[in-house]
Amino acid sequence: MLTLSGVSRKYGDVTALDGLDFTVPDDRYVSLLGASGSGKTTLLRVIAGFEEPDTGTVSFDRTRLDGVPPHLRDIGFVFQNFALFPHLSVRDNVAFGLRHRAKAAVRDPKEVIERAEAALDLVGLKGFGHRGVGAISGGQRQRVALARTLVTEPRIVLLDEPLGALDANLRARMCDELRAIRERLKVSFLHVTGSEAEALTMGDTVAILSGGRIVQDAPATRLFANPDNAAAARHLNAWNILAGQGTGAGFATGAATFALPPHLMPRGAGSLGVRFDQISIARPDAVPEGHLSFPARYLTGEFNGPTALAFFRTNDGQLVQVVDHLGQPRLPEMTEGATYALHFHPDQIRIFEGAA
Structure with missing residues (x-):
């Protein structure tokens, strides 16, 4: 050894x-x-x-x-x-x-x-x-x-x-x-x-x-x-990381403030991680009940054979990626420049303690 x-x-x-x-x-x-x-x-x-x-x-x-x-x-x-x-x-x-x-x-x-x-x-x-x-x-x-x-x-x-x-x-x-x-x-x-x-x-x-x-x-x-920390998650090129701060109103990030369940709320600074393949896209008024979401502007798509990547920009300028597996497509048709709600179930996120 x-x-x-x-x-x-x-x-x-x-x-x-x-x-x-x-x-x-x-x-x-x-x-x-x-x-x-x-x-x-x-x-x-x-x-x-x-x-x-x-x-x-x-x-x-x-x-x-x-x-x-x-x-x-x-x-x-x-x-x-x-x-x-x-x-x-x-x-x-x-x-x-x-x-x-x-x-x-x-x-x-x-x-x-x-x-x-x-x-x-x-x-x-x-x-x-x-x-x-x-x-x-x-x-x-x-x-x-x-x-x-x-x-x-x-x-x-x-x-x-x-x-x-x-x-x-x-x-x-x-x-x-x-x-x-x-x-x-x-x-x-x-x-x-x-x-x-x-x-x-x-x-x-x-x-x-x-x-x-x-x-x-x-x-x-x-x-x-299950990466243990934001640094590990970033290197996998499969996780979107939103840095933020736990507050009385929820977990505040530049993209949105999320009402997290108490057991997920970080103590002070932290990051919310959600995988590219676990984000869904909907109209801003059509987010499923119980899902967390944030608004983002659609930039462009990238075709990679069996998968396709969709790129978005949050209100604070962060780039977010969403992956679609073309054997089982799940993303809607999107218009470049339009704003959509990117949503996911709380069970699909990882919360990382500490500064990103």
Whole structure:
């Protein structure tokens, strides 16, 4: 089990990691989701040993790793740009770590070839060993980078946005293959991404990095349905967040004041969260009884194949999104510039305590 305790890393006045606590269990696929500049790559580099934390500890199975050189940590790293050697064949790229690692380097040429070919077979590249890396596709180069990491049998594999350079169809296929490979090997993968869809698809557990800290980690289905805080909800790109303040009249936001049930009313500042797919739309005079609502002006729609997004602007200028699943459409025809009532049942909201 990989454990980070109180890890901080600064670059001048910029804090990339801020007293971060994080655990990657054994035999688990963990997705790490964060926005650009959130410190995702810094976190991977600290785990791998390419950088040292300013404070805090990194350990594996209770053995301290901070201060240990990268090549002695027994951690695999798949770089975003693959970092393959262009002058070497596919097989020699994979075999490089076996021949040159600091501990237990493999000297027997026959064993090197056998293990390199076995790693290529594992990632679906049997028969590609003789090719040059410039003569294969981007998706195949990604698999070579993965094979080069796996051939050394690391205790954990770090993947830095490994699907970012692939086209959409290949990304979907590689998602399935990465999960299948991990399950066969029974080692943990820590997969860093800025895509909420990719994180939720890949991870048995999804951790969200925001403000230099892990703001929540949970199974993907639980995280999506019940984020613990507004920061986690925002990163999922599926929740509208309305910041406000509990008052005697209700929960006051810039969009509207909501008469919340007493058990939902936050103590002071807080946020109301409602998912894109749980908002319905009606004329201002046709809100169903018992529903909460707020007025918003319809801006435009966006067709995405099986779904469509509708964009609205609240009275205080906040952008609100509503999703419609076209297999079971539920939204009415709307006129751009017209004002509608966006409504939802109180059971469908999440209230987050504290300032947004």
